Amino acid sequence: MELDPSPLALPFPEMPPIEGVTLRVARARYKDWGRADLTYAELAEGTAVAGVFTQSACASSEVEMGREQVKRGGARALIVNAGNSNAFTGYRGREAVEQIMAQVAEGIGCAPEEVFVSSTGVIGVPLPKDKARAGVAEALNAKPCTWEDAARAIGTTDTFTKGAHASAVVGGERVELCGIIKGSGMIAPDMATMLGYIFTDAAVEPGFLQEMLSRANGATFSCITVDGDTSTSDTVLSFATGKTGNAALGSWDDAGADAFYAALKDVCRQLAQLVVRDGEGAQKLIEIAVSGSVSDDSARRVALAIANSPLVKTAIAGGDANWGRVVMAVGKAGEPADRDKLSIGFGGTWAAKDGQPLADYDETPVAKHLEGREIRVDVDLGIGKGRATVWTCDLTHGYISINADYRS
C-alpha cells in the first residue's frame, strides 16, 4: 500500500558533501518496486567507525556481525539492503551477509570486516544471494548520488526521506556532520526498522567516537518511541573519514571535543525526531519532559512509560488534556514517585500541582495547545533533580489501519 506523507513531515535539508564519503545506489530488486533499494557508501582509508545496535535478544545476523566489526574501529564501506531484513533466517542469512562483505572487499581492496551491512524489510526470508550479488556489482560501478538519493534508497515504508546536518569547529577547522535515517515503526511483513548513518569529515579516534555516539544515543535515539516495540535490526553507525585534517579527537579533554559532540548529538536528535514524525498514523509529535525525579535515568523511564501508554497517546490524539492518564502512567513506571508531590502540565500550563488538580485551572489554553501538531507534556515528580525528555507520537486510527487492516 502507498501511504500519504506524514502530516508531520519535514523537507529534506540542504546537506554538503563529506570528503571521503562517496554514495551510490543500485537496484537489487529485493522487492518489485521501481526504485533503487541497495545503498553503497564508499569510505576513505582510515575512516573510524562506531555503532549502537538494538538490544533485542533476537537480533539479525547483520546486527550480530556489526557488533563485532565496530570493535575493530575501521570501516571502508557500508551496504544497506531495503526490502528484506534478513532477520530470523539462521545460517543462510549469515551466509548472504558474508557474501556481500567479501564481494565489496574484493571490489575496493579492503578486509571483509571493514564492510558494514544493514538490511531492512520482510523477515524470515533469507536475503537472496543472487539479487544481492547483482545489486552490489551494479552499485560498485554506479555514478555517485546525493544524500537525498541515498536516504530514499534505504527507506521501506517511510512516507518521507529523512536527513540532518550540523557543523562544528574543531581545532580551527570547520567539520561537517551529515546523517540519514529510515524508520517509521514496524510494518508486517516489512519490519520498518530504524537504520541511521552519520558521516563526518572530522578525524576522531574510534574508541572516542564510540563513547560519544553511545552518549548521544542515550539522549536521542533511546528517547524516542512510536509504539514501544523494538525491532530486531535497529542500528546507528557513525563514520569519521578524518579528511578535514584536524588532530584526531581522542578524549573529552581535547579542544573541539565538546563542540563536535554537540554537533553529533544535534544530528542524532534531528534524526530521532524525524523517525517519530513518520510514526505510523502519527498526527502529532509529542515531547514529554520529566523533571524532579531521583535521577536522569529514572526520569527517562518515567517519560517512556508515559510515551508508551496507549491511553495517554489516544487522549492526545483526541485533544483531551487527560492528566489522570499521565498520573496512571507515572504510577506504573516502577520508579520512585510520590502521588502528593506530582505536578502535570500541557503546553506550559499546569493542570495539577502537588498531587491535586489546580483550583484555578483554565483548560482554554491547554485545549488550544492540544489542537496543534506539536504537543508538550511537563511532569514534575517533586522528589529530586533528575530530568529527561523523550519524543513520541499519538496513537490514531491510522496506526490500526496500517497494522491491522492491510495485509500484504
Add this chain to the structure above:
Amino acid sequence: MELDPSPLALPFPEMPPIEGVTLRVARARYKDWGRADLTYAELAEGTAVAGVFTQSACASSEVEMGREQVKRGGARALIVNAGNSNAFTGYRGREAVEQIMAQVAEGIGCAPEEVFVSSTGVIGVPLPKDKARAGVAEALNAKPCTWEDAARAIGTTDTFTKGAHASAVVGGERVELCGIIKGSGMIAPDMATMLGYIFTDAAVEPGFLQEMLSRANGATFSCITVDGDTSTSDTVLSFATGKTGNAALGSWDDAGADAFYAALKDVCRQLAQLVVRDGEGAQKLIEIAVSGSVSDDSARRVALAIANSPLVKTAIAGGDANWGRVVMAVGKAGEPADRDKLSIGFGGTWAAKDGQPLADYDETPVAKHLEGREIRVDVDLGIGKGRATVWTCDLTHGYISINADYRS
C-alpha cells in the same frame, strides 16, 4: 457514551448465596445515571480477609488504606463506590473514605478498620461526602440483592456484568466461592479500574487466605493485560465467612487446602478472563502460552511483552499470522532467549521452529484459526523448563474510538 456489549461477553452465571454475606445496593448518584452505584456487602462476624492491590506508586487513598487494613485479617463490610475513583485527591479523598468507614462501623457495630472501601470512576475529584453519606445510609437499610445486581452496581464502563463461581470439598464439607469483578480498561475520565471481590463460606485463617490469594493472583490477575496500562486503584479482596464450619484452613498441609486453592484460582482465572473479554474494543480473546524459558517468571515476562505489543495485537486483529512480530516481542522482553532456538505457533500449528520458518508451513489452518474469537499463540524458547500463560485481547479501531474519539 453507551457501548454495545462486547462480542466476547459471557452470560452471568448461576451463583449460590454465601452464608454470612449479605449484598445490598443503593443510589449515591455519584454520576447522573439511573442506576445503583454504591454496593454494600455485609459480612458475618469472624470473616477473614485478604487482598492484592495495584503496584502503582500513585495509588488512591482506598488502596493505601486497604493495604494496611488487610494486615489486621478481619472484615465486616465492603463498600464499593462507582462513578468516582477518588484518586489523586489528596487529604480530601482520604477524609471521604474515613467518613464511610466510620458511618458503616457505627451502623453495624464494628471497628472502622473492618470496613473496606473501593472507588472507581472519575479521578481528581474528591468523593463527595454528602452523596456518600446518603448512599451509605440508604444501603444500610436496603433489601438484600443478587450477585448480578451487585456486579452491575460496581461497574462503570463495563459492557456486561461479570461473575464466577466454583466449589470445593474441604474437610468433608462442600464450600462455595463466588466472585464478581468490574473492569474493561481505563476510560477517561472514568478510570475503569479492575475491582474484584471473592466471597466464600469456608473457614480460612487470614494469613493463609492471603498466601493463597497472592499465589492465585500471580497466575491469573497478574497474567492479563488489555493495554499494558495499570490503574491507580486495582484491588482484589477475598472474604471468608467461615460459616461452613470446617476446621479453618491454616496451611498447605491441611486436608482440603489444595482443593480450596484450586477453586480459588479457578474463580480468579474466570474473573480475570472476563475483564479481558470486556477489553476496550476487543474482538478476540488471545491466550499466549510461553514455554521453554529459564523460569516461570521469565516466561510470564516474555508472554506479557508479546501480549502488550501493539504490533502483535493489531496483527491478530487483522487475522494476520505474523510470527515476525512475535519474534520482535520476544526479543524486546529483556529475558534470556536464543533466536536460533525459538519456535512460534498459532492455534496448535507451528509456523517457525528453531529460529527458522518451517519449510512445509501450511498457513491454511492458521488463517482459519485466526478468524475465530479465541486465539492461541504458542511460543517455545527452547532454553529451559519455565512456562506461563497470559491473556489479552486484540487492538482495534474500537480501542481508538473509545479512547480518542469520544470525550466526556
